[in-house]
Amino acid sequence: MFKIVVCVKAVPDPKEACNLKIDPVTKTLLRCDVSMVLNPLDKHALEAALQIKAETEAHVCVLSMGPPEAGSILKECMALGADEGILLSDPCFGGADAYATAYTLATGVQKIGAVDVVLCGMASSDGATEWVGPEMAIMLDLPVVTMAQEISMLDGESWEVKAARENGYRRMRVRLPALLTVTRDLNTPRALSFSGIIKARKKVITQWSLKDLGVPAEKVGIKGSPTIVTEMCAVENTRKVEFLEGTREEKAELLIQKLVEGGVL
Amino acid sequence: MKKDNNPIWVLADQENCNLLAVTSQLVGQARILADVLETSVEVVLLGDGVQTHSEKLIAAGADRIYMGNDPELATYHPEIYTDLIVKLAKEHKPQIMLVGSTSTGRELAPLVAARLKTGLTAHCIDLGINQELLLEQKIPAYGGEITIVCPDKRPQMATVAQGVFSDPPPDEGRRGDVVSIQGPFLSSRRVQTLEVVMEEPAGIPLDTASCVLAGGAGAGDLNGWKQIAELATVLNAGLGCTRPAVDEGWAELETMIGQSGKMVSPDTYLGIGLSGEQQHMVGVAGAKVMIAINSDKKSPVFDQVDVGIVDDCQAFVAVLLEKIRQYKKQQVSCQ
Numbered sequence: 001m002f003k004i005v006v007c008v009k010a011v012p013d014p015k016e017a018c019n020l021k022i023d024p025v026t027k028t029l030l031r032c033d034v035s036m037v038l039n040p041l042d043k044h045a046l047e048a049a050l051q052i053k054a055e056t057e058a059h060v061c062v063l064s065m066g067p068p069e070a071g072s073i074l075k076e077c078m079a080l081g082a083d084e085g086i087l088l089s090d091p092c093f094g095g096a097d098a099y100a101t102a103y104t105l106a107t108g109v110q111k112i113g114a115v116d117v118v119l120c121g122m123a124s125s126d127g128a129t130e131w132v133g134p135e136m137a138i139m140l141d142l143p144v145v146t147m148a149q150e151i152s153m154l155d156g157e158s159w160e161v162k163a164a165r166e167n168g169y170r171r172m173r174v175r176l177p178a179l180l181t182v183t184r185d186l187n188t189p190r191a192l193s194f195s196g197i198i199k200a201r202k203k204v205i206t207q208w209s210l211k212d213l214g215v216p217a218e219k220v221g222i223k224g225s226p227t228i229v230t231e232m233c234a235v236e237n238t239r240k241v242e243f244l245e246g247t248r249e250e251k252a253e254l255l256i257q258k259l260v261e262g263g264v265l
Numbered sequence: 266m267k268k269d270n271n272p273i274w275v276l277a278d279q280e281n282c283n284l285l286a287v288t289s290q291l292v293g294q295a296r297i298l299a300d301v302l303e304t305s306v307e308v309v310l311l312g313d314g315v316q317t318h319s320e321k322l323i324a325a326g327a328d329r330i331y332m333g334n335d336p337e338l339a340t341y342h343p344e345i346y347t348d349l350i351v352k353l354a355k356e357h358k359p360q361i362m363l364v365g366s367t368s369t370g371r372e373l374a375p376l377v378a379a380r381l382k383t384g385l386t387a388h389c390i391d392l393g394i395n396q397e398l399l400l401e402q403k404i405p406a407y408g409g410e411i412t413i414v415c416p417d418k419r420p421q422m423a424t425v426a427q428g429v430f431s432d433p434p435p436d437e438g439r440r441g442d443v444v445s446i447q448g449p450f451l452s453s454r455r456v457q458t459l460e461v462v463m464e465e466p467a468g469i470p471l472d473t474a475s476c477v478l479a480g481g482a483g484a485g486d487l488n489g490w491k492q493i494a495e496l497a498t499v500l501n502a503g504l505g506c507t508r509p510a511v512d513e514g515w516a517e518l519e520t521m522i523g524q525s526g527k528m529v530s531p532d533t534y535l536g537i538g539l540s541g542e543q544q545h546m547v548g549v550a551g552a553k554v555m556i557a558i559n560s561d562k563k564s565p566v567f568d569q570v571d572v573g574i575v576d577d578c579q580a581f582v583a584v585l586l587e588k589i590r591q592y593k594k595q596q597v598s599c600q
């Protein structure tokens with residue numbers, strides 16, 4: 001059966017992420033409770049897979065690397081219709097940069113085996129490097145198209161993909177198996193249904209550790225990451241604000257004055 | 266630490282044979298870094314009909330151009346370009362490789378990095394050389410800035426958006442050589458580009474607009490957004506946005522301002538309903554006068570602007586639009 005792997009990442013809720021701040025004194029991250037959600041673009045990747053499944057009876061597997069808590073987003077994906085959920089979780093995986101993340105996920109895809117398509121979001125909302133998809137493609141020796149906006153399945157062997165680029169788009173043909181990263185224009189993700197949630201209760205999530213993947217510890221997590229963070233600093237603000245005061249009308253007039261002075265009007 | 270004499274590379278980006286500004290900007294910055302490291306700057310320039318650009322790149326600071334000028338290289342092809350660059354890099358061993366954060370660069374850079382098994386930092390806002398002679402790559406994060414290095418793997422790779430570094434003043438007297446790259450090129454064609462379609466961008470281009478408006482999550486809904494768009498039209502301003510506006514589907518990704526979007530430096534910047542997150546604000550750091558409208562007086566955006574208005578943006582912009590219309594009418598009748 002046609003097998004699709006969707007890589008999904010648990011990210012701090014973008015609506016609360018601004019609460020994560022650097023302590024200007026200690027220069028470390030001030031930890032606070034921010035809830036984890038499914039990375040917004042990965043919902044579009046999952047939706048694409050579910051639509052293909054509806055047409056061709058594909059098997060949809062969601063794959064994530066993260067702490068055990070990330071299991072909850074895999075449950076959510078299964079409630080949305082994914083058939084299988086695999087969580088790559090091990091203390092060794094922590095602190096991975098894009099390269100080590102791509103490596104670990106690629107190893108997971110290899111272990112799943114016989115995959116026809118790997119789908120990723122274009123970017124994660126917290127890392128936002130956009131590297132994980134294309135780097136995985138190299139590691140898996142798959143052709144890649146980034147920023148897919150439209151997918152038409154020509155046949156089981158190749159797909160035509162409309163991919164975004166600045167001020168326009170590219171039309172690409174890609175031979176399967178392949179890896180695609182997707183944008184939000186691709187589709188509108190479905191909402192969770194009550195029956196989906198009930199069904200997902202019975203589905204189990206498979207967890208694979210470093211040992212299960214059978215790779216050396218030096219190749220994953222912080223040890224397997226070519227890049228490291230050496231410094232964190234708070235930035236100083238150089239501007240001083242002047243508030244425009246008064247009624248709404250007065251403030252609007254004051255602003256117009258500023259815009260006239262600035263040559264905008 | 267021993268000095269590494271290996272060169273600094275820049276991957277050139279062109280569109281319809283026009284060299285993109287980010288390429289010269291990166292060459293200019295590479296020159297600055299190379300002078301610290303006492304090494305050379307080399308550019309990989311691929312396309313068809315790109316030979317005229319080598320002079321410009323040398324004047325911008327390059328010492329050598331690896332030029333692949335061939336119909337087969339006319340448009341970016343992920344597999345052919347990656348293979349060619351990786352082979353060249355294995356031969357010449359650059360210590361640093363800089364790539365523009367364009368849609369091509371954003372796909373090509375990770376493909377090359379993964380093949381070379383090295384690190385790649387996304388969307389840097391500054392690059393320097395530290396005491397250990399490593400490339401310091403700065404990115405905004407968590408309301409501040411973080412520094413990333415790639416200590417052991419080579420090349421040290423980074424992408425940078427257009428506008429982060431300024432255009433270097435051309436030095437016409439500079440000398441450099443051009444090394445021509447010949448085929449045959451990779452023939453595996455698992456991906457094919459069928460066509461590249463360019464569309465006229467709507468509205469006033471952000472890069473050149475003297476006034477830029479940016480709308481954020483505080484716009485509230487599509488109607489609130491449309492009002493902000495109307496204000497941009499009335500002010501003859503470029504319309505940009507923050508990421509939530511893209512996520513909501515109000516605005517196009519191409520109009521996002523910030524670290525992973527556009528860098529702009531208008532005379533006047535007006536931020537409406539946005540919180541002043543670093544990743545957005547680095548994109549407008551070069552603005553002369555900055556104004557913010559936000560309903561929360563304590564919003565961090567007000568620490569970063571010159572003029573602040575505390576108000577609900579939907580209600581305020583409606584009044585502002587009305588007042589601007591009145592003002593414009595007066596101007597006309599006075600003439």
Ligand SMILES: Cc1cc2nc3c(=O)[nH]c(=O)nc-3n(C[C@H](O)[C@H](O)[C@H](O)COP(=O)(O)OP(=O)(O)OC[C@H]3O[C@@H](n4cnc5c(N)ncnc54)[C@H](O)[C@@H]3O)c2cc1C
Binds near residue numbers: 485509542560
């Ligand atoms: C690696 C990385 C790269 C990123 N790159 C970018 C980038 O390039 N560009 C970018 O924009 N973002 C980027 N982001 C996202 C960025 O961190 C912020 O999430 C985003 O900029 C916040 O947008 P916002 O200010 O519109 O929304 P919010 O932070 O949610 O702020 C909304 C603001 O609106 C105000 N408000 C609410 N209601 C009203 C009202 N009725 N009237 C007036 N004001 C109101 C609120 O007080 C609040 O201050 C990136 C994130 C990461 C992790």
Ligand SMILES: Nc1ncnc2c1ncn2[C@@H]1O[C@H](COP(=O)(O)O)[C@@H](O)[C@H]1O
Binds near residue numbers: 039041120123127133
């Ligand atoms: N830890 C992870 N687990 C699963 N998928 C991931 C992970 N990190 C990144 N991805 C995938 O890679 C895409 C791009 O992420 P990034 O390179 O961080 O911008 C995401 O949209 C996911 O599809």
